[in-house]
Amino acid sequence: MMAIRELKVCLLGDTGVGKSSIVCRFVQDHFDHNISPTIGASFMTKTVPCGNELHKFLIWDTAGQERFHSLAPMYYRGSAAAVIVYDITKQDSFHTLKKWVKELKEHGPENIVMAIAGNKCDLSDIREVPLKDAKEYAESIGALVVETSAKNAINIEELFQGISRQIPPLDPHENGNSGGIKLGNQSLQAGRRCC
């Protein structure tokens, strides 16, 4: 039996950049046997194989409204990865993204994998953010970056595969366990900060 690892992933980014759309595309546009019952479109899961492990993504949506920003730490605590989304047609959204990255660096869990998604790449004719900018920025912070289109299903799979690859494989000793190993436990401790 393959070990299942649960990976909490939180979505960050301005309202309207396509966070929910990306998750919907990722979770529902595929063989449906892995789809779990979800709460609305706010919490979804999907399991994908990665090497000799199975990665179960527990995807937490966040409210993008400005006034809820201060609640975000509750959502990203204990996350193994964060998907930070901007809209390539909106310079502002890229600016917001930078603010999220900064916040995660300061307050987020240690070793959180950051993946930057430049969404709506199908609208590249009205692009405001050059891919080069994004790539340079991502490199500077050691994050993954990919341009996606939830609408046309471009690079969505790749985005999550990229995250999977960034997750360090399990300690071979611990792997002997029959059941799965929960990442949640270790990240919980990292995330138990007072608020």
Place this chain on the structure above:
Amino acid sequence: MCSSEETDLLRLEEVFSTTLARTISLILQPLLLADPEPSDPCGKECLRLLQQLHESAQRLWDVTEQSLLSLRQRLYHPPSMSLEAVLLLNNADYVLQAHMEYIKSYTDCLVVQAFQKVSKKRSEFWRSQRKALRQLLSSGSSEGSVGTTLCQALRQPLAHHVQKYVLLLLSLRDTLDEHHPAQQLVMHAVTLFGNLQSFMQQALDQAMATQALWHSLSSRLRDVLCTPTHRLLQDSQDIPVVVTPLRAERVLLFDDTLVLLQGHNVHTFDLKLVWVDPSQDKCVLHILTPEDEFSFCTRDPQGQVVWQWKVTQAVCQALCGKKDFPVLGSGREPSVPPECRCLAYTFHREGRLYQATYDGEWSRAKPHGKGTLKWPDGRNHVGDFYQGLEHGFGICLVPQASEDKFDCYKCHWREGRMCEYGICEYGTDEVYKGYFQAGVRHGFGVLDSAPQAPQPFRYTGHWERGQRSGYGIEEDRDRGERYIGMWQADQRHGPGIVVTQAGVCYQGTFQGDKMAGPGILLCEDDSLYEGTFTRELTLLGKGKVTFPNGFTLEGSFCSGTDKGLYTQGVLDTTALPPNPSSTRKRQLGLGAFPVESRWQGVYSPFRDFLRLGCPGELQEALLGFHVQSSRELRKSQEYLCCERSHPKDCVGSMEDILKELLQHRKPKALQQYLRKVRHPCGLSWIQLLQTLMLTFQATYSGIGANKHLQAMAQEEVKQHARELWAAYRGLLKVALLRQGQTLEEESMETRDLQVHGLLLPLLLPSFYSELFTLYLLLHEREDGLYSRGIANLSLFPDTKLLEFLDVQKHLWPLKDLRLTSNQRYSLVRDKCFLSATECLQKIITTVDPREKLEVLEKTYGEIEATVSRVLGREYKLPMDDLLPLLIYVVSRARIQHLGAEIHLIRDMMDPIHTGGLHDFLLTALESCYEHIQKEDMRLHHLPGHWDARELW
């Protein structure tokens, strides 16, 4: 028609009756008159014995007359009386009894030579009577002393008579055909009277031997030993024995005692308390008595056999209380004396039991079984004994110097000392309930001072060799303080916490009952003191104070003569408000008292119980018992049968409990089963749970309800769940083992799952009120802000609130509202998302974190269902929409202390859910809670302002 045999029988009875009448008038009555008012004790004794003989003779005569009467009736009116109705046949035992009584009285007189003694008094008279006496004797009248003649005259007719009885009855039987109804009765009578002959012979032999014995003893010994009831059964002069380690020149076995003679010393042992033990050596016999053990060594094995048989039979006969019939060793009782006997005995050797009386069950010459031991000083132990020592449950009363006061120990004992669980109520009104070892407090226990003591206290914790030691809680009611921490040699020693009535919380290190070194102190107002403190908890010397606003004061402190704290130091007013986790929400005791070892003393007796395979008889000793209003019981006489939860029942039911356990292994069944068995005697781990509740209350209720202890309490509850799960598994293992099966190992994951899924929900109700109070206190401030937030939001009508929260208009459930004529939205409240609101409110109706999370899940479902209804299609809410709606529902549900609820759920939630749906749901709820606390929710947009503006 009557046979000639019957006629002969009648004749016989006539002769005997006449003889008896003459014996009475010629011998017995004159004997009684010989010395009617003796002055010496010996004379009195003789007179008493003769009176007794006279009575017996009278009675025998009466019975003979009755027999005669029935025979006459049979003879003269055969139809009125069948053969089998004749007294002699119909009630042979009755007739026999009269004979035996006579024999006893007669031999008693014989033993003390009563006839010889008395006849001397009126020798003239007897000489004149000699002729008449001779007539009473059948043939060959002996020419002896008067005494001897009397002896014979009182015995011979009886012997003859019985002999004739047997002969006549035998020939009577021959006349009856096999099916005659009297056949059996006749045979019975033949046997009886045949036996009576043997009995009489033995009685006479024993009496003669005994009488002869007195002559061979010194007068001193004779005075001690000579009594009319004594019968000598064996004498070491006949079969010699060497006694070790006691010394004895001569050993005499009487029918009631075993006597060792050495010089002038007489050592007497009551046969009822003698146990005989054959040994490997064929010539040795061990004798066990309560205070002595010795061996008889005979010359040859035959000698040993005789002595062993004689002593054994004598013991049997003594225990039986009447003479074996017809001869020694042929009694109806089994010829092996019972191991276990019930008797009273007073010890007279110096030592622990000096002058104490034991009344109860014995085995092998030791108190063994149930009994009462009473000392002359009033000490009194009632309970179980084992090989001479208190062992098992027992109640011991120890009187105190002042009258009417005594210490009462209701305990389990082992080898004479208190061990395992017990309750002790002292004369001082102090009460200890807990474990003992070797007679002193050891393990877990609770000590309560007398209620009226000048410094009332309660200690709940661990003991070692009679002293407080290890983790323990002591409440000092006088000072209004509670110490939570480590003890050594009856003193606070090591890390400790002091909480006070005033809400002050101190943590530091103690040494020899005093605070030592630096500590921290948290005040009710959330200021933090660091430094060294006095007993009165005031800073002394170098220290630092951090005020709730962040100001700090650093310097040297001392307390002045009048009240107040003096310092010379620096006040820093530039600092930011302090980190709540180091002041306001600081948690104490976490590293200092590792949760795994905190209550070892409570768990370990249970572990012992499991290790021993759940012996039902040890359940109470190891897990404690429950006494109802022991004080009242003690006053009444029945205090001895202390109302425990019937340990006997437990013994029987342990088997059943374990069997039932096996039948309820499936999760659902198990849960129901564990829930159901809330009987103190039922599942033994319920007892464990009760003790844990006690410790929990002792720590966290009352003064201990302090927010800085929340984390300690929380981890303790979880630890209890883990331990109780282990306890359940242990019981299961034992149950399976008894069926020859083994318990499969369980992975850490399944264990965590069971602990959180099954045990915590089961346990939480027991700890909930204390635990929740701590959460409540810890989150008081946030809950206050939140309350103001929802109070404020509650002023909004539904639509205004939806608008205020920026809920997208198309999601508003307007159909649920009545619209006013001019299309303005009405002021209707609490109509929108009513189903979701009501659902969420159910969160406080359960203590089970999992159920609470399920309520939450349903609430989200209700919100989504409402939105889907409004939109007329299925709609999956993204977070952008969900969060405002959830805030709306939360504000309408008006759940009190939501912060405390959320944190308790999170702490008790199964870690398996981390990152999952339930975690997400809870986080969303928590974020709503946070949001409602925000300033703009509490202060701005007061509906009063726009109400007036927009509506009117």
